[in-house]
Amino acid sequence: MTDTVPDRADITAKLSAEWDALTRLVDGLDETAWRTPSALPGWTVFDVIAHVIGTESLLLGEPTPDVDVSGEHIRNDIGTLNEKWIESLRPLTGPQLLERFREVTTRRLKALDELTPEAWAELVPTPVGLAAYGRFMRVRLFDCWMHGLDIADGLGVAAEEGGPIAETAFAELLPGLGRSVVKGAGATDGTGVTVEITGPVPRTLHVAVVGTRANLVESLDGPADVVLTLGSGLFARLRGGRTSIDEHAGEYTLVGDTGLGDRLVRTLAFTL
Known part of the structure; x- marks a missing residue:
């Protein structure tokens, strides 16, 4: 951005x-x-x-x-x-x-x-x-x-x-996503996360962790440690703290480090 x-x-x-x-x-x-x-x-x-x-x-x-x-x-x-x-x-x-x-x-x-x-x-x-x-x-x-x-x-x-x-x-919805990856999900140095957003507002977001900070990047240096795929409506509602991921079983997928991914989808909410 x-x-x-x-x-x-x-x-x-x-x-x-x-x-x-x-x-x-x-x-x-x-x-x-x-x-x-x-x-x-x-x-x-x-x-x-x-x-x-x-x-x-x-x-x-x-x-x-x-x-x-x-x-x-x-x-x-x-x-x-x-x-x-x-x-x-x-x-x-x-x-x-x-x-x-x-x-x-x-x-x-x-x-x-x-x-x-x-x-x-x-x-x-x-x-x-x-x-x-x-x-x-x-x-x-x-x-x-x-x-x-x-x-x-x-x-x-x-x-x-x-x-x-x-x-x-x-x-x-995008600024601060790195904070959710590090502070919320507990991703460590060198971790790469990809969020595939489908639906009306499609996006492919890559987050790279360097040290104790994480930022959106154009691409990762290697394969993502976890790939989270979900619809843009669900992503917006989770980021806005409007819902809990537990109410949306079957509406998202995690590939790779599912433990990291599970922590991430539970800590996407931010206050604007």
Whole structure:
């Protein structure tokens, strides 16, 4: 992956399209369906949309609601901030929330359109550290795309898991994969791992361990110690901590050091 600042027109168009996709997922739901548990602990379908509204409202400069929140799913300060927005919106009906979502995202698109090239490239604090604002917006695209999967999985319907948006969002799943190989799976110096991702977003990923660090590489110097093959949807959900590999027996294969591979599939989750 490169640190090049993403193209503003491309990212903005994809954000707009993804927000439209989220709208299609929830438009017309009755109140019972709106309150269906999503794939995220403690959050309903309603809460997921409320979370997106909260994040985009913050980016518009709106103050965080001053409300009390609690819950086992709140693990840190960011979680508390997210929950404050969600709690403040819970009294709304589903259609009222959707109207708020449309209004906020329309204002965000206008704000993005008015950004100068300098502001798009400016380094700002982001969930992935200090990075260009444009990279931050790619993280936002990833976040919204993942939340589309969360909603679809909760409702038991299909979501768009491939295509241009998924191709761009998928890039945010790759940094830190080396950490999962070393810190999570316990791979040692000289180990090579290949992850074959099939399905809507196919990828062949090679991770080489040098000393106590591991990085994505174009190719390995020799045969991989283990080859993990799985679909892009499962890979995304595992990386996002949305599911456990124990719920997906038969949906992946391991060739080579299966002990290493088993540890890896159980430690793919990361927090973005």
